[in-house]
Amino acid sequence: MSKSTSRSPFGWSNRGGNAVTVIEAPVARSYRRRATIAFWVILGVVGLLAATVASHYLHPIVGAVLGGVIGAACGAVAFALIVAWPVLRVFWHWLTEILLGLVAVYGWTWVMQSTPMWGSLLTVVLVVGLPAAxxxxxxxxxxxxxxxxxxxxxxxxxxxxxxxxxxxxxxxxxxxxxxxxxxxxxxxxxxxxxxxxxxxxxxxxxxxxxxxxxxxxxxxxxxxxxxxxxxxxxxxxxxxATIVSPLPDYVPTDVPANAPTSQGMPPVGLDLPDVPDEPVTTTADTPRPRMPRNNPTTTTSPTDGFDPSDYA
Known part of the structure; x- marks a missing residue:
């Protein structure tokens, strides 16, 4: 709420001097400046093109005047649209709500004129109550x-x-x-x-x-x-959210006692009798197996790492 002595084109003022601003003053000035520039540009371009075309069919002076009139008319339309665009933009933002409000008002009026009171109330109950239920x-x-x-x-x-x-x-x-x-x-x-x-x-x-x-x-x-x-x-x-699985509903309840069952899960751990319970300790005399060298620069053969003295 701001106090102002001048009347804005996008605001209302009362006797106390208080003004309710719909569009801010800097935004309104910016759009007026754009509208003025667009008016003169359209007047020059459209007027020149229209005068050139009209001069082929009319007197050059009449064609020039007609072109100026057409250019001024197009420029005025562009000027009005650009100046009013801040207000039109508000209507565009609320277009869905405006359309829904018009449908509700005129739809209710049409139903009231076409049907009796009980029919109108029943229609409202069906239109509003069913989606809500x-x-x-x-x-x-x-x-x-x-x-x-x-x-x-x-x-x-x-x-x-x-x-x-x-x-x-x-x-x-x-x-x-x-x-x-x-x-x-x-x-x-x-x-x-x-x-x-x-x-x-x-x-x-x-x-x-x-x-x-x-x-x-x-x-x-x-x-x-x-x-x-x-x-x-x-x-x-x-x-x-908690989701209830439908899989238990597919399990039959009348299973006979002698029904075949699965063998159960395999054992998790290994209990082999050949494996000693105590860990095996190695000594210095215990021969160590020789592993083939993994050298990418050399080519290995099946006889690499084989020592005949191990089998003597």
Missing amino acids: IGPVRRRILALTWCLIVRHRLRMCFAAFIATNRSGSLPLILLARPTPAGERVWVWLRPGLSLRDLEQEGQVQKLAVACWANEVRVIRASRRYAALIRVDITRREPLA
Whole structure:
């Protein structure tokens, strides 16, 4: 809430002088500057091309005027789109929620006009109650809802405490889909921001806190484009849950007493009677077996290491 005496094109003011700013003033000035540059560039390029084409069919003066009008019209459209883009971007970020709200409002209105009251209530119970009662459908809807929430939370993180470029452009949140552990989001970084800025321990912990998650991991999602990264959000440990094995259900319970069984497991240790219990001690007179030399530079033969005197 900031006090201001001037009225901003993207804000509202009351009699007390307090203004609620929808778009920040530096961002609005930056987009107005871009819009002005785009207007003059489009006016010159499109107007010149349109005047050249129109001069072949009309008088050169009339063609030049017509080309200037066409160029000014195209430049005005581009100017309006660029100036209004900060507001249009907000609508784009909330497009899914807006569409769902429109479907809910107009769908309820259509049901009320087409059916009696009891039919409308029954339709609502079936549309809302059945997905809530069926476990897999309910969990799938909750997972998709978390994907929508995570997109807004990540966008808030980039705008709040993660560095952006000089113009204040935020990264593009491309796609979010549910995973067994949480959500996976693909993000396209703008110039001025790299993966190393997000891999810091403090930033990752802040992302986990902002997304209401247990852990957040940021990795590169493409070998070709360094700007494409992937954010894995972990909310639960699917491998830590207890899983009931169905194998005991396949074991028959009516096994006869004389049923053949396996011989059992082989013995783990060896108990050979020929092996003495006491360790064998060697003396100086005990002949030692000669082992062939393992020299890779020489070629060994079957007679290497054989001494005839050992058998004399």
